[in-house]
Amino acid sequence: MPKQMQSTDKSPQTVILRLAVPSPLRRFFDYLPPKDLSLEAIEAIQPGMRVRVPFGPRALIAIVVSLESHTEVPQTKLRAALEILDVEPLLPKSLLGMFLWAAQYYQHPPGDVFQNMLPTLLRQGRPAKRPGNKVWQLSETGKALEDGDLRRAPRQREIVAFLKEHEALDKSAVTELDISASALIALQANGFIVMQEREVKSSSAHDAAHSSQQALELNQEQTNAVETIQQTLDGFTCHLLDGVTGSGKTEVYLQVIANVLAQSRQALVLVPEISLTPQTIARFRQRFKCRIAVLHSGLTDTERMQAWLEARDGIAQIVIGTRSALFTPLATPGLIILDEEHDSSFKQGEGFRYSARDLAIVRAQQEKIPIVLGSATPSLESLHNALSGRYTHLLLRERAGNAAPPVLKLIDTSHEVLQEGFSEPLLLQIRAHIQRGQQVLVFINRRGFAPTLQCGDCGWTAECNRCDARMTLHRSTPHLRCHHCDTRRPVDYFCPLCKSKNLHPIGLGTERSEAFLAQQFPATRVLRVDRDTTRRKNELDILLNEVHQGKPCILIGTQMLAKGHHFPNVTLVAVLDADAGLFSADFRGQEHTAQLLIQVAGRSGRAGAAGEVLIQTRHASHETLNSLVNEDYGHFARHLLQERHSTQMPPFSYLALFRAEALSPQAPETFLTMVQQMAYRIADEQGIEDVMLMGPLPAPMEKRNGKFRSQLLLQSTARPKLQQLLSLLCPQLEASKEARNARWSIDVDPQDMI
Numbered sequence: 001m002p003k004q005m006q007s008t009d010k011s012p013q014t015v016i017l018r019l020a021v022p023s024p025l026r027r028f029f030d031y032l033p034p035k036d037l038s039l040e041a042i043e044a045i046q047p048g049m050r051v052r053v054p055f056g057p058r059a060l061i062a063i064v065v066s067l068e069s070h071t072e073v074p075q076t077k078l079r080a081a082l083e084i085l086d087v088e089p090l091l092p093k094s095l096l097g098m099f100l101w102a103a104q105y106y107q108h109p110p111g112d113v114f115q116n117m118l119p120t121l122l123r124q125g126r127p128a129k130r131p132g133n134k135v136w137q138l139s140e141t142g143k144a145l146e147d148g149d150l151r152r153a154p155r156q157r158e159i160v161a162f163l164k165e166h167e168a169l170d171k172s173a174v175t176e177l178d179i180s181a182s183a184l185i186a187l188q189a190n191g192f193i194v195m196q197e198r199e200v201k202s203s204s205a206h207d208a209a210h211s212s213q214q215a216l217e218l219n220q221e222q223t224n225a226v227e228t229i230q231q232t233l234d235g236f237t238c239h240l241l242d243g244v245t246g247s248g249k250t251e252v253y254l255q256v257i258a259n260v261l262a263q264s265r266q267a268l269v270l271v272p273e274i275s276l277t278p279q280t281i282a283r284f285r286q287r288f289k290c291r292i293a294v295l296h297s298g299l300t301d302t303e304r305m306q307a308w309l310e311a312r313d314g315i316a317q318i319v320i321g322t323r324s325a326l327f328t329p330l331a332t333p334g335l336i337i338l339d340e341e342h343d344s345s346f347k348q349g350e351g352f353r354y355s356a357r358d359l360a361i362v363r364a365q366q367e368k369i370p371i372v373l374g375s376a377t378p379s380l381e382s383l384h385n386a387l388s389g390r391y392t393h394l395l396l397r398e399r400a401g402n403a404a405p406p407v408l409k410l411i412d413t414s415h416e417v418l419q420e421g422f423s424e425p426l427l428l429q430i431r432a433h434i435q436r437g438q439q440v441l442v443f444i445n446r447r448g449f450a451p452t453l454q455c456g457d458c459g460w461t462a463e464c465n466r467c468d469a470r471m472t473l474h475r476s477t478p479h480l481r482c483h484h485c486d487t488r489r490p491v492d493y494f495c496p497l498c499k500s501k502n503l504h505p506i507g508l509g510t511e512r513s514e515a516f517l518a519q520q521f522p523a524t525r526v527l528r529v530d531r532d533t534t535r536r537k538n539e540l541d542i543l544l545n546e547v548h549q550g551k552p553c554i555l556i557g558t559q560m561l562a563k564g565h566h567f568p569n570v571t572l573v574a575v576l577d578a579d580a581g582l583f584s585a586d587f588r589g590q591e592h593t594a595q596l597l598i599q600v601a602g603r604s605g606r607a608g609a610a611g612e613v614l615i616q617t618r619h620a621s622h623e624t625l626n627s628l629v630n631e632d633y634g635h636f637a638r639h640l641l642q643e644r645h646s647t648q649m650p651p652f653s654y655l656a657l658f659r660a661e662a663l664s665p666q667a668p669e670t671f672l673t674m675v676q677q678m679a680y681r682i683a684d685e686q687g688i689e690d691v692m693l694m695g696p697l698p699a700p701m702e703k704r705n706g707k708f709r710s711q712l713l714l715q716s717t718a719r720p721k722l723q724q725l726l727s728l729l730c731p732q733l734e735a736s737k738e739a740r741n742a743r744w745s746i747d748v749d750p751q752d753m754i
Contacts, residue, residue, distance in 0.1 A: 014069045015042055017081060019062040020103075020114040021055055022123075026734055028110060029053075029062070030071040032080040041084070048089025048096055052082045052125060061085070061125050063114045065100070090128055090312070091117070094366040095329050101362055105723065106748050107656075107730045108352050116352050117327035119305040130309045134197055136169040136184060142192035155183040160192065166289065215258070215287075216251050216400070225394040229256045232370045232392075233263070233334065238361055240341075240386040241374040242634075243396030245602020246403050249374045250280075252396075253337050254287050256372070261290060261317055265334025269320045270356060272343035273563055274298050278541055280320055280339075288318065295321030295328060298537065323348065323356040326363065333367045336360050340563060341373035341382055342595055347751040355749060357382075376602055377595040377633050380641055381651040387641075399606075406573070406604040406611030408629045412620035420516040421508040421576050426614055427520065429572060434524050434552050438571040438609060442513060442556040443600045445580060447530040448472035449512045450505030453480065455495040457502050462492060466706040473505050475515075476532065485705040508576065514556050521554060529557030562600035568607035573600055575615040582622055585700055586753045587649055590624055591640060598633045650749075654722050656714040657750040659699070661707040662742040668710035671742040672696035675712055675733060682728050691716040691725050700754045707743075 017031045031053055033042045049064045059082060071078065091099075099117060103110035115123055122128060142160060150157040159179060163169055174184070187193045218226065221243075229239055229252075243249045257267045271280055274296045284292055293307040293316030307328075310316040314331030321328070323346055338346070338360050346356040357373065364371035373382055373391070386393035399405060416423045421444070430440050452470040453462040462471045464482035471480040473491065481488045494501045505512065514528045527543055534540040540560075547555060550569045555561060581593030597615065605611015617625055627636040645652050658675055660668035676693055683691060692715045699709035716722040730746065733739055 015045075016068040016071045016078070017045065017051065017064055018066045018068050019051060019053065019081075020065050020110045021053065021062040022060055022111040022115045023055070024109055024112070026103075026107070026109050026730055028065055029055075030068070030073050030078060031062075032075075032078050034081050034083060037084070044087075045084060046089045047093070048091035050085040050090060050122070050125070050128075052085060054079055054082060061123055062111065063091070065096070065110070085125060086128060090122065090329070092329055094333075094363070095327070097366045098359065098363045102354055102359055104727070106352065106354055107726050107746050108354075113352055116324070119308045120301045121305045122308075126305070128309060130306060130313070130315075134171050134195060136163070136188075136193045136195050137167065138163045139191055139194050142187070145192065153183070153186070155180060156187050156192075159183055159187060163193065215255055216248070218248070218251065218255070219398060219400065221396045221398060222248050222252055222400070225252050225396065226255045228392060228394060229370060229372060230259050233260065235370070236365050236368050237370045237392060238364065238385070238390070239370065239372045239392045239394055240378060240382050241372050241394045241396065242378050242383070242386070243374070243376060243394075244399060244405065244632075245376040245599065246399040246405075246606045247376070247396035248400030249339070249376075249396065250283060251400065253339070253372065253374070254284070257318065257335065257337075258288070260334040261288065263334060265332045266311070266314065266316070266330045267318050267335045267337065268325070268328065268330060268333070269318065269337045270325055270339065270346070270360065271320070271322060272340045272345035273560070274322060279544070279565070284318060284320065290317040291315055292318045292320060293328075295319065295325040297322065297324075326356050326360055330367075333369050335369055336364050336367075336371040337374065338371065339374045342375045342377050342379040343563065344592070344751055349752060353745070353747045353750075355751075358749070377598045378637070380591055380637060380644065383637055384641060384651040387638075401607075403606055404610055406601055406613045408601060408613045408615065410620045410625060410629055411614055411616045412618075413616050414618045414620070420512060421616075422513075422516065422520075423616060426574055426616060429612070429614060430517075430554065430574065431521070433572040433612075434521060434554070436571075437552050439547065439550075439552060439567065439569040440554045440572045440574065441561060441567065441570050441600070441603050442517070442554060442574045442576065443558075443561065444508060444510055444513055444556070444576040445558050445596070446472075446507070446509045447511070447532055447558055448481070448483075448509035449475040449515075450509050451507035452505075453492065453503055454506045455498065455500055455502060456504050457500040458495060458498040460495050460497045461506075466703070468701050468703045472509065474532070475511050484701070510556055510558060513576065517554050517556060525551070525553040527553055527555050529555060529561055531558070531560070534560070559596060559600070561603065562596055565603060566606060567603050569609075570603050571605055571609045571611055573604040573611070573613045575600065575613070578615045578617045578625060579619055579622075582619060582624060588751070588753075591637075594624060594628055594633060594636055594640075597628060648717060653715050653717045654719045655748075655750055656722060656726055657747040657753070658696075658712040658714070658744060659709065659747065660696075660711070660742040660744040661704075661709045663707060665702075665708040667742045668708055669696050669698070671738055671744060672710050672712040674736070674738050675729070675744075678732060678736075679714070679725060679729055682732075683725055686724070686728065688721055688725050690718050690721050 015033055017033060018028050019031055021029045047064050047066055051062050051064055052059055053062050099113050103113040145160055188195060225241060241249055241252060260267050281294060293311045295304060295307050311319045312329040319325060319328055338357055341357050348354050361371055385391045411423055411425055413423050433440050450473045453473045462480050464471050464487055466487050467482055467484045469482055469484050471482050474481055478491045479488050480491055492503060510528050510530045514526055518526045529543055547567060578597060581589050601613040604613055658672060660671045662668050673696055679693060695712040696710045699711050702709055714722060
């Protein structure tokens, strides 16, 4: 990779554009400037600009990485770029540096890395210009409206109240607040609001720091955390905010951000799931009178580019988003916050397999700003870094306010007769909490009606033809579905082998549990929250709004309910099957199971009423469960760190996983055997020691989506040695003819070994 981002004193004849072109090749490409450019225009080209270039028979959008005076390609063979698309860099130097680092560390084609950071419309060559923004404001008549007016039009009344507090309402706020066009039209027709197109300008530092909602009073641990973080706002420091569920981590974020905004700087807040974005936005809007840009996969291409450009231009002072929002440029960066830092959603599983948590730390270093990693169940990597002094360890051991920690209890089901997965003690407790007017959350991490359909006569089970997996039975719109490749087919009404009609659903899913609870508690609302019930826009918000009304209800769902939601009226959390992750083939299985249990348990007792957590298990003596119930996550995690140290597994070693897949069962293993031999040869030639290769072996799920899969694991206790080997190995693999026989990828620091 080039050592310099830009060279100087170049004549038009010697200027070489080094570009990141979107292609599967792990290299940069050299081009000449467009032929019709003047000397002045050539001198204005800078790294971070977009360029349209010929690439084979196509024209692609590339990014200028550097300007060079020399190239290894004969100048007569260099092609000229077609067009310079920007008058100024889209990306600052700090962001360019992060992406160059990421391309090298994750061994990924740099052109594809750079494409990941741009909104779709900018990748397509659209001008980097913010369109005129429709803004609604109160008219003089509207300002004179009183609280009692518009009683028969509650949505219009809400809009007027919002405008009295925020002065203007733009299109993104209309989308986020789910405001109907009819309500706006009615207000405009009555002369209560006026619409105009204008550019939204950034709030002043004073307005941004001013809150429409008073900051909450902090306890001593929260105060120490806020003061510690604020003391580091002038440089890079990584803080681990390790706080039990309900300890007020969000309030710590808000008070630190207030200080950042007062300095006229921006804050970037990352959350793991789209489902958490609306409640996070609502909390931030209540606190700050400033522009908030939102970035997640649920936006249209136009909305995403608008938010991206507002952040880049400094219009938006707070940026909130999921994993890919990390790549948003900021005009005046001041702070990065990564909430629920342990969550696996921060790791990209396909294509450019980056860790948003790790890259966020790299970005904070490049920007010279602090970063806060927050979690009630920190990843072992982050906890290890905090315990070893690399991160500042900020502990919040008490719940905010008067809330007491929930009481965890195990229900041994090994000798219980279960009704659709529910034990009698659990049903009695659910009934007791509902009768007290409280809410109950039932957690089962399997959607659908049942994990499989089985013949009671011959034992046949419904299996996916494209994967080594059983098909899940869904009763809502009856069908069988593979949750790995999404293959669907009609439900079998007789056994394909013995022709028997004695077919039974085996196991539990959210649909089946929902139906049983509705039968047991006919007078109580049962709300199911999983991927199937929240596919359409705003469906999750509608469900959660019903829960927040506080009426007695039973929530049943998957891990979507475990991530950061605040349910003040939930006093009982029931975990139906805690055993699913205890015996995982993945070495991270124990860690992920503990995190999930603690997170879902933390939804209970977050307000005044005491919380209770009942965990059903057939292995009540299991060490992991007893450690979590009788001690806490911190003790459990430290014990797990000791085990990892003794076995030299991460975070005490570093992994890279080669995956290969093909239509034939032999091709992936044959290819990875060649990779193994090539790696041994390179290590021997370069004197690279302390890198161990394991495999090739069939993947735990060998067949998936119609292709056979194998994998080869590289492990080392020295990260530089592993990176040295990968940097030499990947280009040779890319050039090898054998690479055409199987589709291969590399995953550095893999989170999923399946």
